[in-house]
Amino acid sequence: MLKIGNIEMKNQVVLAPMAGVCNPAFRLIAKEFGAGLVCAEMVSDKAILHGNEKSLSMLYVDEREKPLSLQIFGGEKETLVEAAKFVDKNTNADIIDINMGCPVPKITKCDAGARWLLDPNKIYEMVAATVDAVDKPVTVKMRIGWDSDHVYAVENARAVERAGGSAVAVHGRTRVQMYEGKADWNIIKDVKDSVNIPVIGNGDVTTPQEARRMLDEAGVDGVMIGRAALGNPWMLYQTIQYLENGTLTDEPTPREKIDVCMIHLDRLIKLKGEHVAVREMRKHAAWYLKGMRGNGRVRDKINSFESRADVANTLYAFVDEVEAQEAEQSSAV
Numbered sequence: 001m002l003k004i005g006n007i008e009m010k011n012q013v014v015l016a017p018m019a020g021v022c023n024p025a026f027r028l029i030a031k032e033f034g035a036g037l038v039c040a041e042m043v044s045d046k047a048i049l050h051g052n053e054k055s056l057s058m059l060y061v062d063e064r065e066k067p068l069s070l071q072i073f074g075g076e077k078e079t080l081v082e083a084a085k086f087v088d089k090n091t092n093a094d095i096i097d098i099n100m101g102c103p104v105p106k107i108t109k110c111d112a113g114a115r116w117l118l119d120p121n122k123i124y125e126m127v128a129a130t131v132d133a134v135d136k137p138v139t140v141k142m143r144i145g146w147d148s149d150h151v152y153a154v155e156n157a158r159a160v161e162r163a164g165g166s167a168v169a170v171h172g173r174t175r176v177q178m179y180e181g182k183a184d185w186n187i188i189k190d191v192k193d194s195v196n197i198p199v200i201g202n203g204d205v206t207t208p209q210e211a212r213r214m215l216d217e218a219g220v221d222g223v224m225i226g227r228a229a230l231g232n233p234w235m236l237y238q239t240i241q242y243l244e245n246g247t248l249t250d251e252p253t254p255r256e257k258i259d260v261c262m263i264h265l266d267r268l269i270k271l272k273g274e275h276v277a278v279r280e281m282r283k284h285a286a287w288y289l290k291g292m293r294g295n296g297r298v299r300d301k302i303n304s305f306e307s308r309a310d311v312a313n314t315l316y317a318f319v320d321e322v323e324a325q326e327a328e329q330s331s332a333v
């Protein structure tokens with residue numbers, strides 16, 4: 001089972017941190033679909049310390065989401081540690097995670113995110129200072145390296161362990177790869193074989209069977225799922241069931257998908273108000289519709305959604321059509 005510090009997860013399935021996605025609305029859905037641990041989107045250390053309202057609101061945790069990990073990013077020890085202290089004292093998160101994987105230039109040029117991957121000594125220093133300053137367990141999410149010439153995953157994970165970090169999540173790509181190519185699970189296995197703290201494997205797990213394979217082949221303690229859960233939290237439930245008893249549960253119907261999409265939207269509206277929520281929901285709606293036959297008919301309308309009523313009317317009209325077609329087809333057989 002996956003245990004981080006003294007926090008025990010009820011299974012090995014972890015929702016990956018995703019900026020612009022993993023707010024309380026989606027995290028709670030992931031939790032309701034069974035995720036053992038949910039991770040929040042990254043928040044800037046400096047923005048926390050400046051009291052930036054939007055960033056502080058990103059630290060809100062609903063009790064029902066727990067256990068939950070809040071992720072911070074930064075490039076300087078002083079601000080990172082102070083932000084960690086703030087999260088430690090002022091939030092009900094269970095775990096403080098440090099981002100060492102973000103590949104975006106805006107972040108790496110401030111010495112944050114994946115930039116750390118080039119320097120195991122810096123990792124040691126930053127993590128040790130953070131661990132000393134807080135009570136909550138501190139974890140790190142990293143990529144395997146900066147580029148194929150600088151894959152220091154093992155050294156970096158060892159530095160996290162020596163510094164008192166409680167777990168490490170490893171995305172099997174380099175910074176330079178961004179989201180291209182294939183995640184290298186062999187390096188994730190090398191990390192698992194080199195440290196005694198829990199290791200969570202991440203990258204390209206898109207089916208329950210692949211989650212099983214990640215756990216078996218890399219020997220990791222947990223499996224972190226990101227993109228495959230977008231618009232498809234059923235994937236988390238299916239994975240948990242498959243890992244528990246080897247059975248594959250049914251795919252959701254189009255109506256079930258849209259029902260959950262609307263729950264997601266209503267929670268976003270509560271958090272951010274209808275104007276912002278509906279705009280944010282456009283990308284999610286496209287993800288919920290993915291794989292549904294004939295979805296091209298509505299995909300074009302998504303970007304003009306302005307209100308909750310627009311979303312509900314369009315999506316349910318589509319589902320009604322899909323169901324009518326299915327009924328026609330089955331009566332023709």
Ligand SMILES: Cc1cc2nc3c(=O)[nH]c(=O)nc-3n(C[C@H](O)[C@H](O)[C@H](O)COP(=O)(O)O)c2cc1C
Pocket residue numbers: 016017018019020021040041042071099100101102141171202203204205224225226227228
């Ligand atoms: C939209 C999006 C936002 C992301 N934001 C974060 C983030 O805030 N922090 C982080 O550590 N990783 C972030 N990631 C990386 C994911 O956590 C994960 O490592 C990556 O998607 C690979 O896993 P997957 O193949 O299961 O998607 C993000 C990925 C996506 C697609």
